[in-house]
Amino acid sequence: MERLTYHSAESGYTVARLQRPKAKELTTIVGSFANIQPGQTLHLTGFWRNHPQYGTQFQVTQYKENQIERLVEVKGIAKKRIRMIQQAWETQKAIKEVMVFLQGHGVSTTYAVKIYKQYGERAIATVTENPYQLATDIYGIGFLSADKIARNLGVPADSEFRYSAGLVHSLTEAAEDGHCYLP
DSSP: OOEEEEEOTTTOEEEEEEOOTTOSSOEEEEEEOSOOOTTOOEEEEEEEEEETTTEEEEEEEEEEEOOGGGGGGSTTOOHHHHHHHHHHHHHTHHHHHHHHHHHHTTOOHHHHHHHHHHHGGGHHHHHHHOTTHHHHHSTTOOHHHHHHHHHHHTOOTTOHHHHHHHHHHHHHHHHHTTOSOOO
16 A cells, blocks of 8 residues: 555545556555555455546455565565554554454454444454444444344354344334334
8 A cells, every 4th residue: 555545533434545566557445444554565355436526446345464574575665664564563463353353254344443443452352242232332233234243153043132132123113113112
């Protein structure tokens, strides 16, 4: 990644410019990243789109960082800069672990960023213990999304956490429809 154009610390939404192998010009990428810094080597998954105002962009749906040790292979990066990047990489190791864990269980990058922002280093433990807590704590994740995550984690369908979250979901939906009780 060559240049960070925009990064929202709250949502993780990012616009950046990167150099693709064998490409002459920089490529604009957009997506949600927990942390992204110039100098990182990334493996991106996503799709191309044509933005009416900004032109061709690559919309990132998933990403992973390549081996930091390989930076010495890149011409033009000073050793001092490589050390700075390695230190930043070590600092962000917890974020990466959380992102990989969540993405591996079907959580989108956008929600993974929100989950990390909410729980920090306890994200993996919290999601593993009770994924239905996400429906309460994370804006945009409702019972159905939390239930999908729980299934991906192997939480049994008869889990007490699932029953509780399902009841709260049903009661909330009924209240939004104007009901003050359910039989």
